[in-house]
Structures are given as structure tokens and as C-alpha cells.
Amino acid sequence: MVEIEFDHIIHYVKALNHFEFPGEYLKIQKGGAHEKLGTFNRLVPIDLKYIELIDIFDKGKMKHQSKTQEGKYSFATSIMENGYKQGFKKICFRTYDIHLLKSQFQERGLETVGPIKMTRYNQKGNVVEWQLLYVNNHEYDVMMPFFIQWNKDDETRSADLGDTSHTHLDIDMVEFKTHQRQTMVCRWQKWFDMKIIEENEKHTILHSPAQKVKFKISEGRQDMIDTLHLVDSTINAPVLIRTRGANYQFIPSYE
Incomplete structure (x- = not known):
């Protein structure tokens, strides 16, 4: 199977712009907006892994997107389905060949959605691009991860982090x-x-x-x-x- 490794975890936080982690154990960086989903994020980089803190700026967009084939498996939909309760919502695995991974999942009897091309603007105004793959199985209702492939290689992404990563x-x-x-x-x-x-x-x-x-x-x-x-x-x-x-x-x- 194509190698997969942990990429990030999503934590839904209300009033995210005013949130600071207790005791300053984690320092939160600015993120960007997911315009289609009606959400925005702030990030805690830990090497190439990270914690993604998510909040909502437009529930209407979120509800609309949840009705689409692409959106119904997204973290935004999981927030809605959980009654907008704060907490961890999804984990994501990173892959370096998302199309081959899709084929391998289908060979194992899994339904897939994607890859879906995604973008957002970071705090410097630059476009960040990636692809997402969702997996569905009607007989299995526990927490399913989703999968990501970044458009930049690890070395470039690591350099982009600069001194924001929690190296300790x-x-x-x-x-x-x-x-x-x-x-x-x-x-x-x-x-x-x-x-x-x-x-x-x-x-x-x-x-x-x-x-x-x-x-x-x-x-x-x-x-x-x-x-x-x-x-x-x-x-x-x-x-x-x-x-x-x-x-x-x-x-x-x-x-």
C-alpha cells in the first residue's frame, strides 16, 4: 500500500479568534479561510504535523456544502452532525500519491470521493494548494480519517514553517x-x-x-x-x- 502518515488533527473551537491555549503550552499561528466551506483556521505546527483549529464564519455556506457529494464527508459536515459541539472532529493522513491510494482503497472494497483540489490563502496572502480524498463505507460508522496530498514537497513545506514550528x-x-x-x-x-x-x-x-x-x-x-x-x-x-x-x-x- 502507498505509505500514509499522520498529517493533522482538527479541533473545532468557537470564537477561535479570541482563543489562546491554556498555560501557553501551544502557540497558535494565523491560518486562512476555506471559502467554500464557510470556515477558517488557526494552526499549531509541529514539524510537518500540525493541529488545525477550526471555526465557522458562514453557517449558510457550510450547510450548502454539506449537501454536495464532496462536502458531505468533510470536517465541516462532521461539526454540524455533532450539534456544533467543540472538540476534536477529524484526523488526516498524508500521502504522496493520492491517485494510487484511491485505486488501492477501491480494490479493498471502499467507496471514495475525490481527489478534490482545494486552496486557501495563508497569512502572507499566498495561495496554499492541496488535494483531498475521502473514504466512505456504509457498514462502518466510526470516525473515518481523510487523506491529503500537498502540492509542495516536504523540504519546501518545512522551510515555509520558519521558526513557527514547535520543535520541542x-x-x-x-x-x-x-x-x-x-x-x-x-x-x-x-x-x-x-x-x-x-x-x-x-x-x-x-x-x-x-x-x-x-x-x-x-x-x-x-x-x-x-x-x-x-x-x-x-x-x-x-x-x-x-x-x-x-x-x-x-x-x-x-x-
Whole structure:
């Protein structure tokens, strides 16, 4: 399978323009607007991975786009379907051959939408371009990732970050809660070539083929992205921060 690796996680935050992360553990950068979706973002870069904070500037545009074939699988639609509750909404995997990835998913029996060409303007007024691929399966209703291919190579994107990246942080793990843990584990193994690295009666931890970020699937009453685990080289003890419906677990680098 084409290599995929974690790219970003989306956190819906109301009144985003006035939001600052508690304790200044994360410094938030300006982003841009998704004109078609009626949303805008601010970003927390962590190397080439990042946290994308999202808010809405036009609910009418969002509702209109959610009715389209392209829009019904988007993060914006997931915000609507969740009753506009704040918290983590989606994760995204990066690929370097989105067309081949689409073919491989279809060979595995998955329905796909895309690739869809997307653009936005960044804080410098430059156009940022990428392609998105969505995956659908009618028999599977837990959180599905989506997939991205950037129009720039990693070296250029890294240079564009300049000194805004949180070099003392690394994203270690994303934790999900679901009422159908075994189904989700089996599907992610089959669809995304993930491997089990830890399992007990309450949770399963998966590694993607790139082995850069882990995915913890825990038992829960409802399907949700619960916690983002980050390794922080500047702290000496674990710190858990819950803000705007999402958990951020900071872990010392020696643990």
C-alpha cells in the first residue's frame, strides 16, 4: 500500500479568534479561510504535523456544502452532525500519491470521493494548494480519517514553517473512544495496513506503516476522538489539559 502518515488533527473551537491555549503550552499561528466551506483556521505546527483549529464564519455556506457529494464527508459536515459541539472532529493522513491510494482503497472494497483540489490563502496572502480524498463505507460508522496530498514537497513545506514550528514537541498518539473497538481495529488493519503493538480488554494500540504516530482505540459509550498525546522535552511531569471539548496530554520526553 502507498505509505500514509499522520498529517493533522482538527479541533473545532468557537470564537477561535479570541482563543489562546491554556498555560501557553501551544502557540497558535494565523491560518486562512476555506471559502467554500464557510470556515477558517488557526494552526499549531509541529514539524510537518500540525493541529488545525477550526471555526465557522458562514453557517449558510457550510450547510450548502454539506449537501454536495464532496462536502458531505468533510470536517465541516462532521461539526454540524455533532450539534456544533467543540472538540476534536477529524484526523488526516498524508500521502504522496493520492491517485494510487484511491485505486488501492477501491480494490479493498471502499467507496471514495475525490481527489478534490482545494486552496486557501495563508497569512502572507499566498495561495496554499492541496488535494483531498475521502473514504466512505456504509457498514462502518466510526470516525473515518481523510487523506491529503500537498502540492509542495516536504523540504519546501518545512522551510515555509520558519521558526513557527514547535520543535520541542512531537505528536505521539491519538486516542479514540468507540463502542465498537474490535470492528474499528479490524477495519484499520485491513484498510490501512496498521499493526497491533499493544492490546488488553480495554484498549488496542495500532501503529501505521510509517510508525511515527500511534492510535489508541479505547472502549467508550460513543464514537469520539478523545485525547491527543504529545511528547514535550521542556516538562518534567505529565500535564493534562482539557480545553474546548478536547484533551491534550503532554508527556515528558524521558517517559
